[in-house]
Ligand code: NAP
């Protein structure tokens with residue numbers, strides 16, 4: 001078979017530890033034998049980030065803006081232990097944070113479902129994608145402890161110097177605490193558009209929920225912005241695609257999510273998304289089966305796995321011990337990026353290849369061949385645990401048969 005040709009390069013962001021090992025194996029075993037892979041390569045491994053004073057992270061994000069599609073390997077976010085381990089010049093910021101700030105994106109996380117791994121909520125037969133608004137609210141708050149007898153006020157000074165004041169609370173008889181939150185209409189609007197665009201891409205409904213009955217200005221603004229953007233810019237396209245935008249109160253939303261079959265995008269305010277994404281990931285079974293894509297309001301896509309660099313497995317690997325690390329989420333980051341590149345460049349063979357590679361991966365697991373993490377959970381009777389590389393070779397056997 002002739003290799004599939006690409007037009008525009010993918011932005012390739014390499015990373016750290018066990019996922020860096022998997023990254024190369026995925027390319028060598030499953031991609032480059034079939035695709036004449038074109039990438040613009042950025043090494044986001046911590047060693048190279050440190051050498052470039054983290055400039056490589058910024059450059060990779062700018063390249064993503066230029067080309068439109070990136071695929072990223074998991075990377076170490078340095079902490080005190082990593083400062084010594086890698087002899088770092090500085091405690092460099094989280095690459096994901098830096099990239100998200102440059103692309104102004106929204107992160108969508110979707111579980112990969114396979115037979116034999118039953119979600120804790122048995123009715124969830126389709127994936128629930130969580131979209132988290134990654135700006136503001138409690139994550140950019142200002143807080144004060146208030147002594148007994150203090151009076152707390154909210155004071156707003158507009159650009160002409162006009163002052164509006166509201167009493168928050170008079171702390172008579174007890175000390176207390178206060179917190180100042182904010183959000184921005186431009187950020188909420190970007191979030192709404194990212195969710196509606198992604199819904200059109202995926203042909204799935206969007207659910208959104210806040211506590212607008214209690215928070216009549218703050219949360220209500222989120223509700224109003226979503227509704228206005230939907231009515232003015234998306235309603236017709238949603239009707240044509242046969243999908244819906246559904247708004248409800250957050251407590252009603254969680255009740256409906258539990259009773260649902262899945263198969264929609266759940267747009268969450270920042271805190272709800274933080275909490276609910278962990279709940280949803282756990283309920284579907286495994287972080288190693290969770291994909292993640294950052295979508296910017298102008299339609300730039302960065303695909304990655306939701307998990308980290310799997311450090312414990314890496315140290316086993318370095319000692320020459322066998323590992324059985326799950327490569328599915330990283331592999332699906334590659335297929336997501338290749339499919340999107342194929343769609344944007346009008347190369348249907350590339351999108352088909354991505355579909356087949358995903359099918360081969362799922363049938364490998366459903367035929368009982370899996371890594372250790374899934375082996376512990378799978379209810380299949382004929383299951384067999386394989387090591388990191390064997391798993392990829394098993395996928396390749398099935399892929400080759402499909403091509
Ligand atoms: P992690 O790498 O996600 O791993 C946590 C544990 O989950 C692993 O030790 C392993 O459990 C299990 N696991 C995760 N992915 C797996 C896979 N693909 N296959 C099999 N098991 C898997 O999280 P972490 O240990 O908290 O973080 C390690 C490093 O990753 C940190 O330096 C952190 O900064 C970074 N990180 C990066 C990203 C990102 O780039 N997006 C996200 C999160 C964390 P067992 O050891 O029990 O087998």
Ligand code: MG
Pocket residue numbers: 274275278
């Ligand atoms: Mg969380």
